[in-house]
Amino acid sequence: MSQLPSFRLAIPKKGRLYEKCSSVLSGAGLEYRREARLDVAVCKDMPVTLVFLPASDIANYVGLGDVDMGITGEDVVAESGVTVKKEMALGFGKCKLCVQAPVRRGVTDVTDLAGGRICTSFPELTKKFFAPTDTEKGVDTNVRFVSGSVEAACGLGLADAVVDLVETGTTMKAAGLEIVAEVMQSEAILISNPNSKQVDIINLIKKRMEGYITATKFMMITYNISKSLLAKASAITPGKTSPTVTPLETEGMCAVSALINKSASAQKMDELMAIGATDILLFAISNSRM
Numbered sequence: 001m002s003q004l005p006s007f008r009l010a011i012p013k014k015g016r017l018y019e020k021c022s023s024v025l026s027g028a029g030l031e032y033r034r035e036a037r038l039d040v041a042v043c044k045d046m047p048v049t050l051v052f053l054p055a056s057d058i059a060n061y062v063g064l065g066d067v068d069m070g071i072t073g074e075d076v077v078a079e080s081g082v083t084v085k086k087e088m089a090l091g092f093g094k095c096k097l098c099v100q101a102p103v104r105r106g107v108t109d110v111t112d113l114a115g116g117r118i119c120t121s122f123p124e125l126t127k128k129f130f131a132p133t134d135t136e137k138g139v140d141t142n143v144r145f146v147s148g149s150v151e152a153a154c155g156l157g158l159a160d161a162v163v164d165l166v167e168t169g170t171t172m173k174a175a176g177l178e179i180v181a182e183v184m185q186s187e188a189i190l191i192s193n194p195n196s197k198q199v200d201i202i203n204l205i206k207k208r209m210e211g212y213i214t215a216t217k218f219m220m221i222t223y224n225i226s227k228s229l230l231a232k233a234s235a236i237t238p239g240k241t242s243p244t245v246t247p248l249e250t251e252g253m254c255a256v257s258a259l260i261n262k263s264a265s266a267q268k269m270d271e272l273m274a275i276g277a278t279d280i281l282l283f284a285i286s287n288s289r290m
């Protein structure tokens, strides 16, 4: 193991965040070959050792300095209570941690659950959430850790309520539960150890991931338009700094290119067509440095 680069970057070895993290690594040019059943791999063109760990352990490893950098959920970082530096939000793994109770109980006030039995994979956040009400009411909420299938706890008679993640709400509804209160919102984040000596590599990886994430959020649009309509067109596609305008051989016409938000791209194309733009083309961006 001594020949492995000392800089370590941890990503989830499986689960909800795994696929997206693999895309981010590839988008950031962190190429590697992972031997079957091995949770350690060396990057091809960078002095970086990749470690594949359970998402729930990554915050601790980074916080304690065993690993310099990692990707995991904000929820996991908050639960671990360790101090890490949040380098950037990655825009995926979005969900919220919620107190959920059986619909049939009709709980409308979360304080009614204080003093009861709660099952969760986030015991620290749950205890913190109920602490003020416990103090106020002089009760002791019984928080029990379960590592998965949290939603089943009420149906099994193990709990009065659960604290679990919600994205689409499908799992919650299927288990006959409803949200009573929100504990926190979460998404995948890039974190680093604040005492890591290898700041140059941290910054380089951050820049590369930023470039890739930005590229996935934007598209490049190009179109032709009469110069007399340029002001109107620029208002629709102002670009990041300003649109690039190139005169065309045809008198009075110009070509415009600008960055636009991917989510707004169809609407922008409609609006450009409506003011008379022609030859409107949309391009994906594979990477960027802004």
Ligand SMILES: Nc1ncnc2c1ncn2[C@@H]1O[C@H](COP(=O)(O)OP(=O)(O)OP(=O)(O)O)[C@@H](O)[C@H]1O
Binding pocket: 014, 015, 016, 017, 053, 054, 055, 056, 072, 073, 074, 075, 076, 093, 094, 095, 148, 165, 166, 167, 168, 186, 187, 188
């Ligand atoms: N339904 C979801 N939608 C979006 N993000 C989610 C969802 N469920 C979990 N996450 C995010 O992904 C992280 C990892 O969750 P996941 O269930 O994949 O792993 P885990 O159960 O903690 O770990 P493992 O699969 O290794 O046991 C969570 O901490 C949360 O940030």
Ligand SMILES: O=P(O)(O)OC[C@H]1O[C@H](OP(=O)(O)OP(=O)(O)O)[C@H](O)[C@@H]1O
Binding pocket: 016, 147, 148, 149, 150, 151, 164, 165, 166, 167, 168, 169, 170, 171, 172
């Ligand atoms: O709102 P939804 O879109 O249904 O997603 C929420 C579910 O996703 C996660 O579980 P996961 O499926 O990862 O399995 P787990 O219970 O083993 O953690 C989470 O713990 C919820 O149960």
